[in-house]
Amino acid sequence: xxxxxxxxxxxxxxxxxxxxxxxxxxxxxxxxxxxxxxxxxxxxxxxxxxxxxxxxxxxxxxxxxxxxxxxxxxxxxxxxxxxxxxxxxxxxxxxxxxxxxxxxxxxxxxxxxxxxxxxxxxxxxxxxxxxxxxxxxxxxxxxxxxxxxxxxxxxxxxxxxxxxxxxxxxxxxxxxxxxxxxxxxxxxxxxxxxxxxxxxxxxxxxxxxxxxxxxxxxxxxxxxxxxxxxxxxxxxxxxxxxxxxxxxxxxxxxxxxxxxxxxxxxxxxxxxxxxxxxxxxxxxxxxxxxxxxxxxxxxxxxxxxxxxxxxxxxxxxxxxxxxxxxxxxxxxxxxxxxxxxxxxxxxxxxxxxxxxxxxxxxxxxxxxxxxxxxxxxxxxxxxxxxxxxxxxxxxxxxxxxxxxxxxxxxxxxxxxxxxxxxxxxxxxxxx
Amino acid sequence: xxxxxxxxxxxxxxxxxxxxxxxxxxxxxxxxxxxxxxxxxxxxxxxxxxxxxxxxxxxxxxxxxxxxxxxxxxxxxxxxxxxxxxxxxxxxxxxxxxxxxxxxxxxxxxxxxxxxxxxxxxxxxxxxxxxxxxxxxxxxxxxxxxxxxxxxxxxxxxxxxxxxxxxxxxxxxxxxxxxxxxxxxxxxxxxxxxxxxxxxxxxxxxxxxxxxxxxxxxxxxxxxxxxxxxxxxxxxxxxxxxxxxxxxxxxxxxxxxxxxxxxxxxxxxxxxxxxxxxxxxxxxxxxxxxxxxxxxxxxxxxxxxxxxxxxxxxxxxxxxxxxxxxxxxxxxxxxxxxxxxxxxxxxxxxxxxxxxxxxxxxxxxxxxxxxxxxxxxxxxxxxxxxxxxxxxxxxxxxxxxxxxxxxxxxxxxxxxxxxxxxxxxxxxxxx
Numbered sequence: 001x002x003x004x005x006x007x008x009x010x011x012x013x014x015x016x017x018x019x020x021x022x023x024x025x026x027x028x029x030x031x032x033x034x035x036x037x038x039x040x041x042x043x044x045x046x047x048x049x050x051x052x053x054x055x056x057x058x059x060x061x062x063x064x065x066x067x068x069x070x071x072x073x074x075x076x077x078x079x080x081x082x083x084x085x086x087x088x089x090x091x092x093x094x095x096x097x098x099x100x101x102x103x104x105x106x107x108x109x110x111x112x113x114x115x116x117x118x119x120x121x122x123x124x125x126x127x128x129x130x131x132x133x134x135x136x137x138x139x140x141x142x143x144x145x146x147x148x149x150x151x152x153x154x155x156x157x158x159x160x161x162x163x164x165x166x167x168x169x170x171x172x173x174x175x176x177x178x179x180x181x182x183x184x185x186x187x188x189x190x191x192x193x194x195x196x197x198x199x200x201x202x203x204x205x206x207x208x209x210x211x212x213x214x215x216x217x218x219x220x221x222x223x224x225x226x227x228x229x230x231x232x233x234x235x236x237x238x239x240x241x242x243x244x245x246x247x248x249x250x251x252x253x254x255x256x257x258x259x260x261x262x263x264x265x266x267x268x269x270x271x272x273x274x275x276x277x278x279x280x281x282x283x284x285x286x287x288x289x290x291x292x293x294x295x296x297x298x299x300x301x302x303x304x305x306x307x308x309x310x311x312x313x314x315x316x317x318x319x320x321x322x323x324x325x326x327x328x329x330x331x332x333x334x335x336x337x338x339x340x341x342x343x344x345x346x347x348x349x350x351x352x353x354x355x356x357x358x359x360x361x362x363x364x365x366x367x368x369x370x371x372x373x374x375x376x377x378x379x380x381x382x383x384x385x386x387x388x389x390x391x392x393x394x395x396x397x398x399x400x401x402x403x404x405x406x407x408x409x410x411x412x413x414x415x416x417x418x419x420x421x422x423x424x425x426x427x428x429x430x431x
Numbered sequence: 432x433x434x435x436x437x438x439x440x441x442x443x444x445x446x447x448x449x450x451x452x453x454x455x456x457x458x459x460x461x462x463x464x465x466x467x468x469x470x471x472x473x474x475x476x477x478x479x480x481x482x483x484x485x486x487x488x489x490x491x492x493x494x495x496x497x498x499x500x501x502x503x504x505x506x507x508x509x510x511x512x513x514x515x516x517x518x519x520x521x522x523x524x525x526x527x528x529x530x531x532x533x534x535x536x537x538x539x540x541x542x543x544x545x546x547x548x549x550x551x552x553x554x555x556x557x558x559x560x561x562x563x564x565x566x567x568x569x570x571x572x573x574x575x576x577x578x579x580x581x582x583x584x585x586x587x588x589x590x591x592x593x594x595x596x597x598x599x600x601x602x603x604x605x606x607x608x609x610x611x612x613x614x615x616x617x618x619x620x621x622x623x624x625x626x627x628x629x630x631x632x633x634x635x636x637x638x639x640x641x642x643x644x645x646x647x648x649x650x651x652x653x654x655x656x657x658x659x660x661x662x663x664x665x666x667x668x669x670x671x672x673x674x675x676x677x678x679x680x681x682x683x684x685x686x687x688x689x690x691x692x693x694x695x696x697x698x699x700x701x702x703x704x705x706x707x708x709x710x711x712x713x714x715x716x717x718x719x720x721x722x723x724x725x726x727x728x729x730x731x732x733x734x735x736x737x738x739x740x741x742x743x744x745x746x747x748x749x750x751x752x753x754x755x756x757x758x759x760x761x762x763x764x765x766x767x768x769x770x771x772x773x774x775x776x777x778x779x780x781x782x783x784x785x786x787x788x789x790x791x792x793x794x795x796x797x798x799x800x801x802x803x804x805x806x807x808x809x810x811x812x813x814x815x816x817x818x819x820x821x822x823x824x825x826x827x828x829x830x831x832x833x834x835x836x837x838x839x840x841x842x843x844x845x846x847x848x849x850x851x852x853x854x855x856x857x858x859x860x861x862x
Contacts, residue, residue, distance in 0.1 A: 096825070391531075
């Protein structure tokens with residue numbers, strides 16, 4: 001019977017066939033231990049002459065790393081380790097034996113070499129685990145948003161204008177000498193859709209042409225934007241908190257094995273529970289200054305500020321109410337203190353820093369028009385966006401998360417380039 | 432108590448508040464019927480002086496179309512229609528009353544006008560229904576693929592080379608005078624990931640710079656590609672059939688109201704059940720010729736061919752085993768008849784035509800290299816793709832579906848531009 005490795009526990013004592021890859025081998029002469037994988041999990045195949053015959057022994061010896069195989073044998077529960085199973089090999093059928101040596105060995109490789117071989121590096125155990133966690137983050141996001149009455153409204157990638165200047169945008173020649181730009185956020189578009197659907201989200205790739213080379217930047221990455229009619233700044237943070245808790249819970253529930261492979265501190269993730277810490281930007285500036293930062297009252301938090309602040313706490317921190325003048329034109333100002341915006345950044349603990357940014361949006365036509373002018377933006381670019389304030393405008397709020405940053409936090413990876421299958425950076429467009 | 436309209440049935444006899452939009456109004460003088468929507472559904476608010484007082488009557492009279500409102504009243508079950516509820520209005524609190532007349536009226540508008548006002552057109556009942564069906568198609572796809580052990584592997588949008596020529600690709604200036612192209616399919620990339628995960632899919636926007644203006648073309652659309660290790664052509668069709676049946680079932684289950692709004696022939700959808708019809712390309716050519724088509728044995732099916740063929744049957748049709756020479760280089764040929772490829776197109780009934788294309792992939796290094804040369808392609812562009820055949824190659828298959836085409840079929844819409852929130856076409860990049 002053909003089975004997937006993850007179902008091995010249901011077949012103890014039975015003879016089964018597993019189709020997959022041999023990613024490693026130990027032993028020699030009298031016994032071979034084949035490390036097998038099929039995408040759903042890992043299992044050790046034990047080859048001896050008494051169980052597998054001479055033919056299996058010869059095959060086990062001749063197999064090269066990453067060769068594809070069909071291995072038939074009996075599933076055994078590991079004598080000492082709980083929930084670990086072995087395959088007592090009866091026969092081995094090679095599918096394709098690698099003739100050339102597999103480029104990625106157990107020795108240390110530099111990051112450029114691994115990225116050049118991303119199409120193969122994806123097979124490494126840690127990379128496998130990261131993509132599985134990413135998959136859980138994606139599914140948990142859909143689940144939570146569906147359960148909270150959001151529907152998916154895909155925002156366009158090809159856009160005619162830039163929200164806030166074109167310096168960070170990739171430009172394309174569209175038809176008939178028109179220029180198009182790759183979207184860096186779908187927010188403005190999904191704001192239109194809430195007047196039809198109430199609560200909506202998008203979830204797709206976005207692009208930034210920044211010449212930034214930090215460990216937290218990619219030129220192409222995945223972003224989820226959510227937008228809600230009749231939701232204020234408080235409600236916005238409540239939904240973000242619920243979403244993040246749901247994601248963490250699902251990762252802990254579905255990816256124990258992956259987190260172990262990644263040597264992730266699981267206790268740190270278990271501490272991520274509501275209520276999150278809430279501080280105003282003004283409070284945070286004071287706290288950072290006391291910790292030695294040279295941050296000024298009108299500064300955004302720098303990467304170092306985020307790191308030292310979030311290492312101090314074991315829960316995510318909402319930093320809310322930034323000075324309005326350093327924030328985007330569409331953010332609503334606090335009626336109680338118009339110098340600050342009704343916005344928040346959610347910072348992940350352990351030094352991971354910003355994973356979500358959100359705000360209540362300005363819903364008044366005249367005020368929004370004024371903000372556009374204050375920011376030296378061209379109102380004609382925002383004609384349709386302004387229309388939303390003319391026809392049935394409502395209080396509304398939204399937020400956006402970066403999938404790679406959340407996945408990196410869950411996995412405990414230092415550099416977010418490992419959290420996307422095929423990273424794109426300033427000097428990297430291949431494979 | 433604040434409620435969403437879709438939960439009205441749970442509050443019969445109670446006084447509730449609904450926040451939303453008034454999209455239409457009937458009546459005058461003694462009674463007003465306000466057509467209200469909140470994104471989750473539609474309800475009629477009945478305003479009389481006896482229930483709502485003079486103030487509500489005056490407010491009902493002064494409200495303009497698409498004004499946003501909070502309406503408080505008692506939920507009544509409709510005296511005659513099952514599952515229909517009304518709101519006996521007690522008070523109306525306007526949020527924003529439109530001062531300018533809403534541009535989209537009940538009179539007929541041309542398609543260009545509606546597309547120019549897409550940010551508002553999205554609110555129309557049919558457009559609301561289409562996006563809700565699209566959302567169901569998306570969620571049903573995730574469900575089915577998750578249940579069948581697929582994980583999501585996002586393929587990149589920015590790619591260094593074209594699979595098959597650059598004429599249909601949008602070109603971008605990447606950094607340092609490099610050129611990048613917007614992806615038209617993630618297939619090759621996700622083939623790499625099956626060696627790590629077994630079964631994977633991507634689901635994101637793809638781009639075609641075709642100068643095509645038909646009702647079935649967009650320059651930006653959403654595609655789902657699925658790929659499976661150890662799956663042959665037969666298994667490939669089986670999974671496609673299962674996926675399509677699941678999607679149709681979920682649309683029928685979750686979107687009755689939407690299908691009614693769209694005046695969709697529900698019986699036609701109910702007939703979409705496994706097993707689908709299977710015909711070889713050669714059989715179909717003969718059948719089409721008998722129906723009067725001038726299709727030749729080595730021709731792909733034209734749009735008209737697809738229409739007349741699929742109007743003849745009430746189930747989807749797999750057209751399999753096309754002449755290899757007209758198909759892509761990566762398709763495996765039939766060992767029993769090497770002049771045909773192990774591929775299939777799935778055609779939707781009722782004239783909708785192609786919604787999925789799939790094939791078993793050539794897994795042998797030497798054969799694939801030969802195909803690349805036969806197709807006059809540059810092997811160096813495919814170096815990493817060829818690597819997959821060097822290191823643990825396995826038989827594998829996959830397919831891709833166009834989200835807008837499937838959504839159009841489900842909804843019964845003639846032109847797929849209505850099935851995507853913000854369509855991009857040769858002459859359309861706004862809003």
